[in-house]
Amino acid sequence: MSDQVRxxxxxxxxxxxxxxxxxxxxxxxxxxxxxxxxxxxxxxxAWLQITRDLGSFSGDFDGFRGWAATIGRxxxxxxxxxxxxxxxxxxxxxxLLDRPSAEDTExxxxxxxxxxxALALIAGLSRDQAEAVxxxxxxxxxxxxxxxxxxxxxxxxxxxxxRGLRKLASLLEQQEAGRRGNARGGGRPKPPENNFxxxxxxxxxxxxxxxx
Amino acid sequence: MSTNRSRxxxxxxAEQLLGGAGVGTAVGxxxxxxxxxxxxxxxxxxxxxxxxxxxxxxxxxxxxxVPPSRKRSMRTSVLARLLLSAKAVAALLATAVGGVAVxxxxxxxxxxxxxxxxxxxxxxxxxxxxxxxxxxxxxxxxxxxGKLPQGTVTSSPAAVPTALAELCRxxxxxxxxxxxxxxxxxxxxxxxxxxxGQAGVPGYCAPVLAGHGKGQGGSPTAQxxxxxxxAPTHPDTPGASHRPGSPGASHAADPSTHPTSHPSADPSPPxxxxxxxxxxx
Numbered sequence: 001m002s003d004q005v006r007x008x009x010x011x012x013x014x015x016x017x018x019x020x021x022x023x024x025x026x027x028x029x030x031x032x033x034x035x036x037x038x039x040x041x042x043x044x045x046a047w048l049q050i051t052r053d054l055g056s057f058s059g060d061f062d063g064f065r066g067w068a069a070t071i072g073r074x075x076x077x078x079x080x081x082x083x084x085x086x087x088x089x090x091x092x093x094x095x096l097l098d099r100p101s102a103e104d105t106e107x108x109x110x111x112x113x114x115x116x117x118a119l120a121l122i123a124g125l126s127r128d129q130a131e132a133v134x135x136x137x138x139x140x141x142x143x144x145x146x147x148x149x150x151x152x153x154x155x156x157x158x159x160x161x162x163r164g165l166r167k168l169a170s171l172l173e174q175q176e177a178g179r180r181g182n183a184r185g186g187g188r189p190k191p192p193e194n195n196f197x198x199x200x201x202x203x204x205x206x207x208x209x210x211x212x
Numbered sequence: 213m214s215t216n217r218s219r220x221x222x223x224x225x226a227e228q229l230l231g232g233a234g235v236g237t238a239v240g241x242x243x244x245x246x247x248x249x250x251x252x253x254x255x256x257x258x259x260x261x262x263x264x265x266x267x268x269x270x271x272x273x274x275x276x277x278v279p280p281s282r283k284r285s286m287r288t289s290v291l292a293r294l295l296l297s298a299k300a301v302a303a304l305l306a307t308a309v310g311g312v313a314v315x316x317x318x319x320x321x322x323x324x325x326x327x328x329x330x331x332x333x334x335x336x337x338x339x340x341x342x343x344x345x346x347x348x349x350x351x352x353x354x355x356x357x358g359k360l361p362q363g364t365v366t367s368s369p370a371a372v373p374t375a376l377a378e379l380c381r382x383x384x385x386x387x388x389x390x391x392x393x394x395x396x397x398x399x400x401x402x403x404x405x406x407x408x409g410q411a412g413v414p415g416y417c418a419p420v421l422a423g424h425g426k427g428q429g430g431s432p433t434a435q436x437x438x439x440x441x442x443a444p445t446h447p448d449t450p451g452a453s454h455r456p457g458s459p460g461a462s463h464a465a466d467p468s469t470h471p472t473s474h475p476s477a478d479p480s481p482p483x484x485x486x487x488x489x490x491x492x493x
Binding site: 016140 | 250
């Protein structure tokens, strides 16, 4: 894949397409958690910038993913700043869950539903935890690269990701218990109720403040 | 009970999960591993809908690769300017110092400077300042990007002596054919201006032509011809206007303001000037 990065920099369109297909799904999911339904617009803006600045990029495929994530994140932050909107609301979940219905192939729809549910749960985390988990898992960055994207220290990002995982595990259990208990309809993950595991900071609002 | 279990994810397990370990590797966390795997699942069809527009953007950027090439060219031009300024400053220093030295050696200095020979100048001053600015001035300006504009400016006066030397040679050749009218030609205007009048041209060109007769041709003669050019060409500006920021400028200017045409200075300054010029080129 690093060869593809180099080839794309030389102007190889097929190589660029390969890069796009490898990076775009993760980028779109990451941006969906950040900006919701505007993720596709933000992603296309990001790709516009990527194509423009590809010549000045230097690095391998790992670096390219991190670079793409950084560009996407910056565009997302621009959008959030300009709209003065909450980065995470119920919108991303809805938009994700609505999308598969517009598609035909059952397999793709099923996969997206699974992905959408997973992203909806991750979107229930605090912002820094969600970003840390997404960059590591969805963008497949290592802790150092993810820290570069977020402008934080690798240790802090690792810690946020670990906390996020713990909270996800507890959310999963709540979900399962809820399903077993009173079988809620729709099969959609309910928004996280504020009974977080002790010791984990469930401060969504304060993380928003941190962002500003 | 359940919260206890979920918090049992230790550092290593978390790193395994974050690193894309599949279901089953992180024992007891299958649900979480499955969730993460679902989040990182292969692309669904709708997720690649932006491919065509991205490819179009890629093609457009390739057709008009202005930003990347501009960035690259900017980087190279900055480097080039840096090198150029270092070279130019070094060349100018060598020219100024060596020019004075050669002028002093050929006994041309007092006449071309338009002043009476001031023989009171101390001889060591010329040799000491000849070495010091050449070594101190060039690296200082090379390391300081803020002096780039000055560096680029200095490149033009450094080029002038060479041009004047060419004019001198052309003048020398043409003089044999038609003596008087040659200098009136437009192409010699610069030379005439530099020499302070048509009458001054032969004397101004004398060191150049003398060096030309002895020289083997090529760059060495051009260099040695260039040096006497600067000092007389800009009698008032060897340091002050060309290298305002350079610490070595004032020192470099000293020898010209205190002409040291003492006979004992003859052997050493030219030798000092030449080696300082060559390593920097």
